[in-house]
Amino acid sequence: METHILTICYLIASVSFILGLKMLSTPATAKRGNRLAGLGMLLAIAGTIFLYKDENGRHLHNFGLIIVxxxxxxxxxxxxxxxxxxTAMPEMVSLFNGMGGACAALISIAEFNHLIQNPVNIGQMMNSIGFFVDDQSFGADRGKLLIILLGLIIGSVSFAGSVIAWGKLNGRIHDYAFKGQHVLNLAILALIIILAGFLWANVNGGVEFSAKTDFSHIRFSLDNGNQSRILFYSIVALALLYGVLFVMPIGGADMPVVISLLNSFTGVAAACGGFLYDNKAMLTGGILVGAAGTLLTILMCKAMNRSLKNVLIGSFGGGAAAPATPGKPGEQTVYKEITISEAAIIMAYSNKLMIVPGYGLAVAQAQHACHELERLLTDKGVEVKYAIHPVAGRMPGHMNVLLAEADVSYDKLLEMESANEEFPTTDIVLVLGANDVVNPAAKTDPSSPIYGMPILEVELAKTVIVNKRSMKPGYAGIENQLFYKPKTSMLFGDAKDVLQQLIMVIKNL
Amino acid sequence: MESFLNWISVHQQMIYIVILMIFLGIEVIGHVPSVLHTPLMSGANAIHGVVLVGAIIVMGKAESDNWLALILGFLAVVLGTLNVVGGFVVTDRMLEMFKKKK
Incomplete structure (x- = not known):
């Protein structure tokens, strides 16, 4: 009876995951979708604690520790x-994702120890039942080991990678790439697969051997156990190393894509647990996230007009930065600076101002200052709007969340298409820490790595003021000709400082 | 080899679920607007926290003198819970930002 109720709990949970994910992809129902999935999860967890029975029909124990x-x-x-x-949401998501991956890896480790500590099973089977049935049970062990290894490797890679991604997003870890890193990565991956295959075949062979001969060979398979253990933990170490090296060379601004990819990895690792325990809720939840996460990764890449391969091999991140930098001869390389007070004055006396927020605004956490400037200018009769590029900020859609947090009203946020229509009638565009999304090279220079990416055409406005910390190129590592245009003025400094100073000056005007 | 094929046919139900879920996962989020990419990723992140169920089973099956299994299980449950609770709460907070403005 209890088992049946548990089955129904898992069924409801699975359906809630599917519906939740579906609702999460429409703005109007997203919040309810999240809560629905949460309730389903609660049901699955509570059901597992109180109703789960193992193969021998025993309830779970260690209740105290589980609750703690x-x-x-x-x-x-x-x-x-x-x-x-x-502003720190993306790295938080990454960290939580890493926890899930670690959880999956730990389950695999525990199950592996369980598997090699209980070869007794094999002995009993051989003693009592015939050869054919034996073969089936060894097959089951073999299948189980495969799943354990899969969950272990994917979980460990996801854990290590997510922690590195987290460190990169909050600035603790810097990009690190060396020559031949991709070759080394591939070599490590190959080594992991070879070792895992060897372990799989090894345990396999040992068991088969004892199955075909007699009882005494169980000792042989136990000896094998120790070797297998060493092999197993080497795989753990290598998978962790691979996770680190895999994420290390990828640029900070590409982290969203990587996190999304690791997210789907963890989904697959969770699904491995579903196989191990014959648990449909884990299986559906895990695979659903694995598939949806993979698609989401591809969608994110598309929004940035990049291919996944491009992101992973990191031609933007480190390698290709060098060839892209040299400016073409004959192009203007002189930029002009503008002072805070000058900028404040022309902004306060303009008719229409468009703010283009970017990565720099998110890093400086300047969304509140930005909103204050907007209000101040609106009071002075300036029409202020925001032009939001689909990939502005640290993640697609992140900028909308940030500005919403600062109480910026929804109808002031223009999507790329409508913003581009309004630029020709705009007096001033204030670019706050955005770079590649306003780079005209995406439209004019077929040799540029970002060629073809849809951009905000700020150069159509009368004046452009660009706030940046320095003249350093953005994460694509390419020069931005916009900065050298006669109508562009540079306003150097941290986005938040600059905005606060602008507010001060405009207040006193 | 034969035994492995055997294992596949024993688990054919699971394998069917895997294949169907792959299609469903792709279908379900196919038309998500880019504004929702971040919350959706975060929500999906919370859902794969279902791995916690496996952690609870490991923990609950461990004999009370098997320290290795107990420690591994305990850690796994803590980490899995972090994933689930943190994931759903963060997603909820993100979506709160959207709702307020409507």
């Missing part, structure tokens, strides 16, 4: 999620 662990994780998770600043 759950409470511990819940409190920390809740606090971390509530306290994190809106």
């Amino acid at each position: 662990a759950l409470a511990f994780g819940s409190v920390i998770g809740y606090m971390a999620a509530k306290k994190v600043k809106m």
